[in-house]
Amino acid sequence: xxxxxxxxxxxxxxxxxxxxxxxxxxxxxxxxxxxxxxxxxxxxxxxxxxxxxxxxxxxxxxxxxxxxxxxxxxxxxxxxxxxxxxxxxxxxxxxxxxxxxxxxxxxxxxxxxxxxxxxxxxxxxxxxxxxxxxxxxxxxxxxxxxxxxxxxxxxxxxxxxxxxxxxxxxxxxxxxxxxxxxxxxxxxxxxxxxxxxxxxxxxxxxxxxxxxxxxxxxxxxxxxxxxxxxxxxxxxxxxxxxxxxxxxxxxxxxxxxxxxxxxxxxxxxxxxxxxxxxxxxxxxxxxxxxxxxxxxxxxxxxxxxxxxxxxxxxxxxxxxxxxxxxxxxxxxxxxxxxxxxxxxxxxxxxxxxxxxxxxxxxxxxxxxxxxxxxxxxxxxxxxxxxxxxxxxxxxxxxxxxxxxxxxxxxxxxxxxxxxxxxxxxxxxxxxxxxxxxxxxxxxxxxxxxxxxxxxxxxxxxxxxxxxxxxxxxxxxxxxxxxxxxxxxxxxxxxxxxxxxxxxxxxxxxxxxxxxxxxxxxxxxxxxxxxxxxxxxxxxxxxxxxxxxxxxxxxxxxxxxxxxxxxxxxxx
Amino acid sequence: xxxxxxxxxxxxxxxxxxxxxxxxxxxxxxxxxxxxxxxxxxxxxxxxxxxxxxxxxxxxxxxxxxxxxxxxxxxxxxxxxxxxxxxxxxxxxxxxxxxxxxxxxxxxxxxxxxxxxxxxxxxxxxxxxxxxxxxxxxxxxxxxxxxxxxxxxxxxxxxxxxxxxxxxxxxxxxxxxxxxxxxxxxxxxxxxxxxxxxxxxxxxxxxxxxxxxxxxxxxxxxxxxxxxxxxxxxxxxxxxxxxxxxxxxxxxxxxxxxxxxxxxxxxxxxxxxxxxxxxxxxxxxxxxxxxxxxxxxxxxxxxxxxxxxxxxxxxxxxxxxxxxxxxxxxxxxxxxxxxxxxxxxxxx
Numbered sequence: 001x002x003x004x005x006x007x008x009x010x011x012x013x014x015x016x017x018x019x020x021x022x023x024x025x026x027x028x029x030x031x032x033x034x035x036x037x038x039x040x041x042x043x044x045x046x047x048x049x050x051x052x053x054x055x056x057x058x059x060x061x062x063x064x065x066x067x068x069x070x071x072x073x074x075x076x077x078x079x080x081x082x083x084x085x086x087x088x089x090x091x092x093x094x095x096x097x098x099x100x101x102x103x104x105x106x107x108x109x110x111x112x113x114x115x116x117x118x119x120x121x122x123x124x125x126x127x128x129x130x131x132x133x134x135x136x137x138x139x140x141x142x143x144x145x146x147x148x149x150x151x152x153x154x155x156x157x158x159x160x161x162x163x164x165x166x167x168x169x170x171x172x173x174x175x176x177x178x179x180x181x182x183x184x185x186x187x188x189x190x191x192x193x194x195x196x197x198x199x200x201x202x203x204x205x206x207x208x209x210x211x212x213x214x215x216x217x218x219x220x221x222x223x224x225x226x227x228x229x230x231x232x233x234x235x236x237x238x239x240x241x242x243x244x245x246x247x248x249x250x251x252x253x254x255x256x257x258x259x260x261x262x263x264x265x266x267x268x269x270x271x272x273x274x275x276x277x278x279x280x281x282x283x284x285x286x287x288x289x290x291x292x293x294x295x296x297x298x299x300x301x302x303x304x305x306x307x308x309x310x311x312x313x314x315x316x317x318x319x320x321x322x323x324x325x326x327x328x329x330x331x332x333x334x335x336x337x338x339x340x341x342x343x344x345x346x347x348x349x350x351x352x353x354x355x356x357x358x359x360x361x362x363x364x365x366x367x368x369x370x371x372x373x374x375x376x377x378x379x380x381x382x383x384x385x386x387x388x389x390x391x392x393x394x395x396x397x398x399x400x401x402x403x404x405x406x407x408x409x410x411x412x413x414x415x416x417x418x419x420x421x422x423x424x425x426x427x428x429x430x431x432x433x434x435x436x437x438x439x440x441x442x443x444x445x446x447x448x449x450x451x452x453x454x455x456x457x458x459x460x461x462x463x464x465x466x467x468x469x470x471x472x473x474x475x476x477x478x479x480x481x482x483x484x485x486x487x488x489x490x491x492x493x494x495x496x497x498x499x500x501x502x503x504x505x506x507x508x509x510x511x512x513x514x515x516x517x518x519x520x521x522x523x524x525x526x527x528x529x530x531x532x533x534x535x536x537x538x539x540x541x542x543x544x545x546x547x548x549x550x551x552x553x554x555x556x557x558x559x560x561x562x563x564x565x566x567x568x569x570x571x
Numbered sequence: 572x573x574x575x576x577x578x579x580x581x582x583x584x585x586x587x588x589x590x591x592x593x594x595x596x597x598x599x600x601x602x603x604x605x606x607x608x609x610x611x612x613x614x615x616x617x618x619x620x621x622x623x624x625x626x627x628x629x630x631x632x633x634x635x636x637x638x639x640x641x642x643x644x645x646x647x648x649x650x651x652x653x654x655x656x657x658x659x660x661x662x663x664x665x666x667x668x669x670x671x672x673x674x675x676x677x678x679x680x681x682x683x684x685x686x687x688x689x690x691x692x693x694x695x696x697x698x699x700x701x702x703x704x705x706x707x708x709x710x711x712x713x714x715x716x717x718x719x720x721x722x723x724x725x726x727x728x729x730x731x732x733x734x735x736x737x738x739x740x741x742x743x744x745x746x747x748x749x750x751x752x753x754x755x756x757x758x759x760x761x762x763x764x765x766x767x768x769x770x771x772x773x774x775x776x777x778x779x780x781x782x783x784x785x786x787x788x789x790x791x792x793x794x795x796x797x798x799x800x801x802x803x804x805x806x807x808x809x810x811x812x813x814x815x816x817x818x819x820x821x822x823x824x825x826x827x828x829x830x831x832x833x834x835x836x837x838x839x840x841x842x843x844x845x846x847x848x849x850x851x852x853x854x855x856x857x858x859x860x861x862x863x864x865x866x867x868x869x870x871x872x873x874x875x876x877x878x879x880x881x882x883x884x885x886x887x888x889x890x891x892x893x894x895x896x897x898x899x900x901x902x903x904x905x906x907x908x909x910x911x912x913x914x915x916x917x918x919x
Contacts, residue, residue, distance in 0.1 A: 075913070141796045152739070154781055236781045239913070247747060247784075250642045255649070332815060334796055335716070351618055351637045421652040430655050512655065513607050513634035524638065527784045528614070529791030 022472055026385050033378045034391060037398040039425070040441040045405070047420075048413035051259035065260045079264055082241040085156060086225040086268075089163035093220050094213055096164065097171035100313055101212075103306035105179040106205070106296045110307065118314040120169045121321060124545040126502040128522045129538040130162040131233025133323040135531060141334040154236025162230035165320055167223050171216040178212025179205075184292040211279060218276035222269045226406035228505050229519075233526055241265045245408055246508065259416075262409045273404035321542070328536035343532035344540075349525060350533065355514075356521035357540055363435050363517055364500040364544075371440040371447070372493040376485070379451035380477060384463060403445035407505025410442050415509055430512035438506045443499050447492040454488035455481070487556055494552035498545040605632045606845040609647065611640040611750070612661030612832070613787060613806050616865040620660075623861060624852045631845055639785045640666055640750035647837070651675060657840035658849055660704075663750035664831045667693075667701040668898035676700040677836040679847055681854040683871075691831055691870035695895075701835035704853050705866035708822070708829040708885055709755045712790035712801040712808040716817040721799060729759065729823045732800065733774035740799035742781045742789040747905055750830065751786025751803050756904060757897050758828020761890050769907070776912050794818050805882055806865050812880045820882045826890045831870075 055061045070076045100119060104112055122130070137144050138153045138161075151157055182205065190200045228242040235243050241261055249258040329339040347353035378399075382392050402410075418429045428434045458481065466476035482489070504519040511520050518541050525534035610617050617637055625633060636643070636656070644666045647656060651673065659667070670676050671693070678698035691703030711732070713725050723736050732741060744752035759768040780798055783789060789801025794811035801808070808820040834853045836846045852858050859871040867881050868889075 072910075075909075135797070139797055152780065237779075247745070250645055250748065335817065336815070349614070351614060351621075351635050415649060419650060419653055426653060429653070513609070513636035516636075527639065527788060529783075529785075529788040529795065529797070531795065 022474070023387070026381065026473065027388055029377070030381050030385070030388060030391060030395070033374070033381060034395050034398075036374065037395065037441075040437055041398060041401060041405075041410075041444075044410070044413035044417035045401075047416040048259055048262060048409065051256065051416055052263045054256070056256055065256065066263075069257070069260050069264070078239045078241055078244045078261075081156075081239060082225060082265075083268070085159050085163070085240060086221050088156075089160045089167065089224045090217055090220045092160065093164050093167050093171045093224075094175075094216055096313060097168055097175050097216065098209065098213060099309060100168075101172055101175040101179050101209075102205070103310050104176060105294070107303045107306040108296055108298060109303040109310065111310075115310045115314055118317055119172050121317055122166055123169045124498065124502070124549065125166075125321070125542050126504060126519050126522065126538060127162070127166045127227050127229030128233055128504065128519065128526070128534070129229075129324050129542065130165040130320055131158065131230045132327065132522075132526065132531060132535050132538055133320040134158055134161055134234055136323045136327045136333070136535075137319070152236065154234055155238035158234030158236070159231050159238065159240065162234055163224045163227060165317065166227065166230060167220045168317070170223060171220045174216040174219060175209060175212040178209055178215075180293070182208040182294050184294040187294060214279045215276055218272040218279070222272045222404070225272070226265055226269050226408065226505065228408055228508065229523075232523060242406075242408055242505075245412070249412065249509065255416075258412060262406075262412050265406050266404075266409050269406050270404045324535050324542075325539050328532060328539050330532060333532060343536040346521075346533060346537065348533075349530050350521055352516045352521060356516045357518045357537070359432070359515055360501055360518035360541070361544070362432060363439065363515075364497045366432065366436040367439045367443070367500040368493045368497040370436060371443065371496045372489060374440065375444065375447045375492060375496075376451050376489055379448055379455055380481065383452055383455040384458075384460070384481075385473070399448045400445055402441055402443070405442070407442050407503060407507075408509070410438055411506035411509035414438050414506070430515070432515050434510055435507060435515055435517070438510055439500050439503060440496075442503065442506050443496055447495055450488060450492055450495070451485075454485050458484065490552055490555055494548055497548050501541050501545045501548075604630060604842065604845055605634065606658065606842050606849065607634040607636070607656050608658055608660055608849065609636045609643050609656040609662075610660040611638065611643045611663070611666075613810075613865060615810065616806070616862070617661065619864070620853065620858065620861050623857065624849055627852070628845075628848065639748055641748035644669065647675065648673075654837050654839045654841075656837050657842045658834065658836050658846040660834050660849070660853060661832045662835070663754070664701065664703065664833055664894045665753070665897040665901060666750060667833055667835050668894055669901070670835070671696075671700045672898070675838050677838045677840065677843065679836050679850060681834075681847070681851045683851075683854055683856075686856075686872055687854065687870050688872060690891075691833070701833045702850070702854055703831040703833040703870045704858070705862040705870060706829050706831045706868040707804045707806065707866055708827040708868075708889055709751070709758050710803065710805045710808065710827065710882060710885075711821040711823060712793040712803060712811075713819050713821055714793045714796055714799050714817060715819055717793075717796050717799045723799065725819060726800065726821060727824055729762070729771070729825050731823075732802075733771065733778060735778075737778045737800060739778065739780045741775070741778045741802065742783055742792050742798040742800070743775075743779060743802035744786045744789060745782040745784060746908055748784050749786040752782070753897070753901065753904070754804075754828050754830045754892075755802050756908065757892065757900075758826075758890060760904075761828055761892060762825050769911070772908075773911070779912075782912065790818070790820075805867075805885065809878060809880050809882075820880075822882045822885055822888050824888075826888045827885070828892050829868075829889045830892065831894070833870075 052065060053060060053062055055064070103109065104116055134153060136142055138148055138158070139145065140152070142153070148157060186204050187200065190204055195203065226242060228246065231240045231243045232246065239247070241264060245258060245261045245265060248254045248261055327333065328343045329341070330336070331338045331340045331342060342348070346356070350356065382396055414434060417423065418426055418434060420426065428437070462480055463473060463476055466473065466480070502519065504523065507517055507520055508523060511517060518537050522534045522537045525537065608621070612620070614637060617635070621633060621635060625631070640663050643659065643662060647654070647659065647670060650656070667676065678696055678700050680698050681702055684692065684699070684702065687702060691706070693699035693701050711726060715725070718725060721740065723740070726732055726737070743755060746752035746756055756768070756772070759771055763771055783792070786803055787807040789798065789803040790808040790811060792798040793801035794808070794816035805820050808818055812818050812820070834850050836843060836850060840846050854870070856871065856874065859869045859874045862869040863874050863876055864878065867875070867878055867885055869875070
């Protein structure tokens with residue numbers, strides 16, 4: 001980001017050539033992108049922030065709301081609960097993910113590909129699913145309730161278990177990346193210097209993991225701190241910020257306090273996000289061009305230990321998934337465990353029936369189409385069109401904000417902003433459009449970064465060649481950039497589709513009578529203790545996102561092989 | 572000058588954008604007859620009522636939103652400036668009174684109002700703002716199998732529930748989100764007097780495993796053995812018994828608070844005519860016969876068929892409640908409740 005801002009003046013040389021119509025159009029597109037982010041992100045969030053410093057009648061009261069929040073010990077305990085739970089879950093996740101990543105990269109145990117694939121399964125599930133599966137496993141009637149030794153699942157135990165499951169793949173992927181970049185020559189040097197195994201671990205492996213673990217810490221913490229799905233299912237009466245916000249706004253009509261809790265949810269997430277950014281900045285010169293990929297030596301004992309550990313973790317992950325599937329098939333749990341498909345007859349359990357699932361498909365398709373178009377074209381404008389550097393810098397910064405913005409806060413701010421009668425865009429409130437808009441904004445950052453990375457890899461001379469051949473930039477974009485970046489575009493569309501299927505946080509405030517989506521339906525079913533149908537709907541969501549990932553994989557590896565032949569090998 | 576031509580792929584991209592945009596926009600434009608119903612009724616009850624109404628009005632498109640009472644009222648309040656709903660069906664009367672006081676309800680006297688029992692409609696206004704459909708009372712659901720497993724007796728009174736042997740076995744709805752939870756509390760206040768009710772709840776709090784979001788959850792949790800006892804209302808328990816769950820529904824002997832749920836048209840509704848037809852239907856004989864399948868007590872005179880497995884003696888045990896008192900004291904009671912029990916697992 002910083003490089004961008006610095007680099008821009010260099011490329012925009014001070015030779016003024018009059019603006020062509022195309023330049024003007026490109027700038028207009030840039031302005032449109034900026035407007036999109038202002039309307040979809042900045043204005044709503046501003047409305048929320050200003051609510052947080054107002055009293056019920058709209059007078060400015062400064063930080064009074066926060067002071068009164070923290071003065072009430074029975075209220076602010078919720079904040080500390082959230083903090084405690086998030087720290088504990090994060091540390092546990094890091095321990096598991098760190099060891100798992102080590103086993104995947106630093107051992108020669110069999111089945112590494114399989115273990116890696118299994119570990120990513122939670123990415124396909126809504127965060128409600130682990131909670132539901134945990135009730136079947138460890139609830140008061142659960143199959144393994146004895147394992148909790150008389151403690152209740154509902155509360156901190158359940159939340160931590162669910163969150164570790166849910167955030168495991170995120171932490172794993174980050175740590176894995178850092179481990180894969182360790183230079184083999186460091187190990188060779190260590191061995192040559194006759195360092196013992198432990199010493200090598202502490203002086204080579206661990207320092208190399210440090211950045212990965214740090215980044216994973218911040219990412220996991222933010223995810224747990226702002227997650228709504230796990231605590232709403234197994235939180236019992238142990239309040240955390242996310243469920244408290246839901247309770248305050250949806251249950252108690254208290255929008256003022258809702259805004260305060262929303263900001264409390266946002267601040268630690270924002271701090272964690274900044275921490276992650278600072279950490280990355282310190283890590284500019286990690287590897288040099290001569291680095292050699294580490295290949296672990298044979299070691300029976302280590303491989304066996306790694307295998308055992310990974311098998312246990314993989315088994316735990318799979319059993320959560322299998323339990324959810326089984327749970328959706330029981331006739332009358334726990335008294336009649338005959339299998340039946342009755343839970344999938346959603347019309348029996350929920351007024352919207354299968355409509356909620358169809359709405360989810362519409363939402364995901366809408367987000368995938370609209371989101372991919374905006375994100376990719378936006379990234380193109382930012383990365384490869386010269387000029388207007390301050391505008392591009394600002395937009396680039398806006399694009400990063402959603403990563404730190406909890407979905408629930410975004411959803412709440414949308415209510416404040418779009419439901420105000422003075423807002424000319426108020427018409428989209430209660431429609432599918434607002435769900436699509438909020439989801440695109442909520443998920444914006446990751447695909448944006450993916451697109452930027454892909455575009456950065458392209459030769460900057462492409463446009464120059466194009467314009468010397470008197471072809472418009474749009475033609476270059478359409479005939480060269482788009483086809484070359486097709487794998488990235490597919491990846492972005494897949495990411496957006498999958499995450500729209502599983503997201504809940506912003507939508508829980510924004511759905512309306514005829515736009516209820518599947519994840520909201522799971523929350524409502526669970527609110528009514530209809531565990532079987534809730535499990536069934538979650539399983540349906542997982543099945544859909546897996547299908548999409550499968551399709552994406554097939555497309556990437558099959559159809560695209562031809563169009564990507566110039567790369568030599570799929571990277 | 573470059574030749575300015577937009578290639579096919581960009582055009583496709585723009586087309587995709589336009590299509591997704593217009594696809595979304597198409598949902599904004601309201602169609603002619605489209606009724607939006609918000610409801611806090613029990614799901615089966617609501618579904619049957621709407622299905623019967625739809626049979627009479629096949630051309631009417633009905634958008635339905637069903638949630639607990641609290642969320643539905645919260646949503647209506649949030650949308651106050653810009654109402655989305657035309658009619659609210661099956662909201663608790665204290666909630667309706669609250670909406671009425673904010674001027675959010677449209678007065679309407681449905682056909683057949685003269686057939687409605689006295690306590691079932693808004694008598695304070697000349698033209699009622701709301702009309703009741705049915706009434707329900709607090710009840711206790713008890714899982715008989717889990718009772719045997721934990722070696723505890725079936726409770727028969729409210730006072731039984733604070734006995735130490737039930738520690739950690741009871742769930743009840745959080746009154747902040749659920750009208751059922753609030754009803755249980757105001758019922759105790761009516762029966763025991765307010766001060767003693769708080770003392771009672773202090774004792775009960777020791778035995779509570781969870782306060783849950785929705786009013787029908789405690790009985791379903793008891794039915795699934797996730798809890799042994801659920802404090803709620805009879806309908807979901809009765810349904811669970813009829814589905815084969817080992818449950819019994821107890822009417823505590825001290826008496827039970829009761830609540831009327833009713834129908835009201837939202838002021839500023841986009842479709843007031845269709846809303847009036849639905850209100851008429853909900854108050855009609857046919858509508859009341861449907862309510863009667865789920866509730867023993869319905870608004871219309873002369874409709875009372877016994878509901879299978881519905882606990883006996885409910886009507887006798889009813890304690891007369893003052894909706895207006897509840898509506899006026901709701902905020903105070905909830906604030907006190909939140910202060911005392913809001914964070915169940917707060918570290919001591």
